[in-house]
Amino acid sequence: MTKKVLIISSSLRGGSNSEIVAHEVERGAVDAGFETEFISLKDKAINFCKGCLACQKTLKCVIKDDMVELIQKVQNADTLVFATPIYYYEMSGQLKTFLDRCNPLFSQENKFRNVYLLTTSYDASDEASDNAANGLKGWVACFEQSRFAGLLAGGGVNDPKEVSKHNDLLQKAYNFGKNLK
């Protein structure tokens, strides 16, 4: 059966570098035969988790916003790819909020197995994405059936669309998408 890859792009700005990278990953995934769905959080209304933990009994969130539909998409995916700009050496707040709001999934059987992270940052050093990757690894560790399957860190890009000039990184992203599991 064709594997479903859900790509969540969390940058809210126009010309987002991480979103451009994510689209290249999607192109590779499509060429590798995956079924893909690309979602930008730009036009989504996603409130903070209140921490009430009602979801652990009802398997539903008390907040009725766009996460109702998005959680279902996470539930139907085999593979998850999250894209984020690096903000203060961490993942974006938007992505963290998205992950927190997936808490109704915590006490359920879930289908998704491999979870990937794509980042872009001004800082080109190898360490620039470490905290963001560790944050996502922490989330993944809470879902026993899943594993953190890879990081693609795009360092050295700052201005909107700047990554479009980095053909090496775009090629890497395409190959990353082709090799998703």
Ligand SMILES: Cc1cc2nc3c(=O)[nH]c(=O)nc-3n(C[C@H](O)[C@H](O)[C@H](O)COP(=O)(O)O)c2cc1C
């Ligand atoms: C609030 C904020 C914080 C940032 N913090 C960092 C940082 O800690 N390290 C870094 O290298 N770049 C930082 N940047 C730069 C972005 O990571 C960089 O511009 C990235 O390419 C943006 O990705 P996007 O176009 O997908 O939003 C920051 C940008 C913003 C807006």
